[in-house]
Amino acid sequence: MLSSRLTRAGRGALNASLNRAFSSALxxxxxxxxxxxxxxxxxxxxxxxxxxxxxxxxxxxxxxxxxxxxxxxxxxxxxxxxxxxxxxxxxxxxxxxxxxxxxxxxxxxxxxxxxxxxxxxxxxxxxxxxxxxxxxxxxxxxxxxxxxxxxxxxxxxxxxxxxxxxxxxxxxxxxxxxxxxxxxxxxxxxxxxxxxxxxxxxxxLKEEGEKKKTTGGSQWEDEVLAKSARPELGSAKRIVSGGRGVKNKENFDQVLTPLADKLNSAIGASRAAVDSGFADNSLQVGQTGKVVSPELYIAVGISGAIQHLAGMKDSKTIVAINKDPEAPIFQVADIGLVADLFEAVPELTKKI
The missing domain is CATH 3.40.50.620 (HUPs)
Structure with a gap:
């Protein structure tokens, strides 16, 4: 009669072998x-x-x-x-x-x-x-x-x-x-x-997930698209962003748009600029906006709040233009220009 008993060591080895096989299968x-x-x-x-x-x-x-x-x-x-x-x-x-x-x-x-x-x-x-x-x-x-x-x-x-x-x-x-x-x-x-x-x-797929009819929840209504020939902000290779330093929406458009046109870049904005009504929320760069990493990021009139830096500091080259030499944006900038943006940006645009 054959014995089916295993020693404690034998059982341990068998269990270990089964566990390895099960783990490999998974x-x-x-x-x-x-x-x-x-x-x-x-x-x-x-x-x-x-x-x-x-x-x-x-x-x-x-x-x-x-x-x-x-x-x-x-x-x-x-x-x-x-x-x-x-x-x-x-x-x-x-x-x-x-x-x-x-x-x-x-x-x-x-x-x-x-x-x-x-x-x-x-x-x-x-x-x-x-x-x-x-x-x-x-x-x-x-x-x-x-x-x-x-x-x-x-x-x-x-x-x-x-x-x-x-x-x-x-x-x-x-x-x-x-x-x-x-x-x-x-x-x-x-x-x-x-x-x-x-x-x-x-x-x-046929019937993946439940098809319950619910009276609550969200449903799609409509969308209004703003058509633009500019690159999409999240994937653009070049971005020109404006902050509170541009002072108002008119300046935001008149100062940044010509530079962005010359560079064929997307336009972004800091949260302060968005909250002030200078730019649409879809253009916000930062922790609560879009996280970007373009080849070139030009920050115009942006002081460099920690929330904004979190959304753009991985950019390959960062250019900062700000009249405040102590602005935090200069800590992450590869190129910094301490100057009045209303003079520096138009001059830069002309020379491109």
């Missing part, structure tokens, strides 16, 4: 899900930065998710482009309710995907959309979201800014699912070849 199955934002048939640059981050966590198992209305040509074009991204699989959800990224119907769909498909990381570029949708997903998954990630150490350890970017915090999470937004200025957007002919598997 590693093989786990994937990173990248949230793909799009607009007017184009992939949002923030998504390309998120893909860079995903590659640093798991280069082989990256799944993309894109949603929108099948009735729009823009969505169809975006799906075609998404299928050319460096991912292993593309999940497509066609639903008119998801066309405008309203959080209430979108969050449950993504939550369902994460829960049913062995997703270890949900990753998106930091944007107004992910700031609205991702916290809901994290709450539904009962995990903590890690926002504005600037560096990935490993799959569970990340570096993010605190105190308006004046300090970096290393965060280690033991959660089974990591919900991350990444600061786009910290991750170079991946190169996208629109002429590529890849073999990415595309799966159209």
């Amino acid at each position: 590693t093989r199955q786990a994937s990173s899900l990248v949230f793909i934002e799009h607009r007017d048939g184009k992939i949002n640059p923030a998504t390309l930065s998120a893909l860079n981050a995903a590659q640093q966590i798991d280069d082989n198992q990256i799944v993309g998710f894109i949603s929108g209305s099948s009735q729009t040509l823009g969505f169809q074009k975006a799906v075609e482009l998404a299928a050319k991204l460096p991912i292993t699989k593309l999940l497509v959800k066609e639903d008119d309710r998801l066309e405008r990224y309203v959080a209430e119907p979108l969050a449950p769909v993504i939550t369902s995907i994460v829960q049913s498909r062995s997703i270890s990381h949900l990753i998106g570029g930091s944007s107004s959309v992910t700031k609205n949708v991702f916290p809901r997903i994290a709450a539904q998954l009962d995990v903590s979201q890690i926002s504005e990630v600037m560096k990935i150490i490993d799959g569970r350890t990340f570096v993010r800014p605190i105190y308006a970017g004046n300090a970096m915090m290393t965060v280690s999470s033991e959660a089974a699912i990591q919900v991350l937004t990444v600061r786009t200025a910290s991750f170079e957007p991946i190169k996208m070849d629109e002429n590529a002919t890849g073999s990415v598997e595309v799966e159209k």
Whole structure:
């Protein structure tokens, strides 16, 4: 008769072996899900930065998710482009309710995907959309979201800014699912070849998430677009920003616009300028606005409040023009000009 008994050492070795095998199986199955934002048939640059981050966590198992209305040509074009991204699989959800990224119907769909498909990381570029949708997903998954990630150490350890970017915090999470937004200025957007002919598997989702009819929540009403030939602020290579020092809206337009035209740059503004009515809220750069990292950032009449510096200090070259030599903006500027902006900027514009 054969004995089925194992010694204590034998049982320990067997358990360790099973644990290693189970852990390896989980590693093989786990994937990173990248949230793909799009607009007017184009992939949002923030998504390309998120893909860079995903590659640093798991280069082989990256799944993309894109949603929108099948009735729009823009969505169809975006799906075609998404299928050319460096991912292993593309999940497509066609639903008119998801066309405008309203959080209430979108969050449950993504939550369902994460829960049913062995997703270890949900990753998106930091944007107004992910700031609205991702916290809901994290709450539904009962995990903590890690926002504005600037560096990935490993799959569970990340570096993010605190105190308006004046300090970096290393965060280690033991959660089974990591919900991350990444600061786009910290991750170079991946190169996208629109002429590529890849073999990415595309799966159209049927009934992911709940379709409950609710009487509350948000719904899309309308939008008013301000058409501009200028580069989009969040992805512009050159930015001219104005602050409270320009004194009023008329000066803001008359002084900054000619310089921005010469440089073919986007126009930004400090929070003080926005609050004073000099510029629209969509132009705000800073901790509570857009975080940018252009090749050239010209700060005109901006003192350099800590909240503003948090949104632009990663710019490649920073030029500051301010009549106050003690202005904090000069501490981060590569080139500083202590001068009256109403004289310096027009002269600079003429010489370009």
